[in-house]
Amino acid sequence: MELSCKSEYAILALLELATHYQKGEPLQIRQIAAKQNIPDRYLEQLLATLRRGGLVKSQRGSKGGYFLTREPWKITLFDVFVCVEGLDKLQNCEEDSTKTSDSAVVEDIWEEARQAANSVLQKYTLLDLCEKRDSHKHLDIMYYI
Template structure:
């Protein structure tokens, strides 16, 4: 399993929305794009996909923008990955050719790896990512006397 650019940008956009969740105000595409260094047009398409997937909602008007549909601690990385990449990326590859014992062993190990990856993605939420980012940022602070 590989993290696509599409999934990474989606996670970064949702991370930005999660950072502003408590304020209750929507963020505009240009704000998210500038903060996370994501191209505006690409972000617009990603947010449309995330909206159709039920992870974000949009608000029209001069004070419009996007915000999360659920609390950051209720949105897992698995939810985001499934919304962006689809379930077919998470399913095991089934081929029509007859399976040898070599094929079966490889597929069994690959299935185990896929299940482990899915388990980790289900374990982490947007809130967890915010907390990890904040603790990393705090470690980067240098104090000079």
């Protein structure tokens, strides 16, 4: 299982929205794109997907933009992955009657890996990512005398 650019950009955009969640003000695409270094056009498409998936809402107008539909501690990385990549990436392939015993063994191991990955993705929320980011920032601070 590999993290696609699409999923990574979606998580980064949602992380930015989670950071500003308490303010209750929507963020514009250009603000998110600039802060997270995501191409504007690509981010626009991603946010439309996230909106259809129920993770973000949009507000029109001069004070418009995007904001989370739920609290950051209620949105898991699994939710994001399912929304962006689709559920078919997380499900097992259809059973094929022509499978050999070798391919069945490989498929069993792959399914175990997929379940482990899903478990990790369900464990972490956007709030967890914000906290991890903040703790990394504190470690990066150096004091000079």
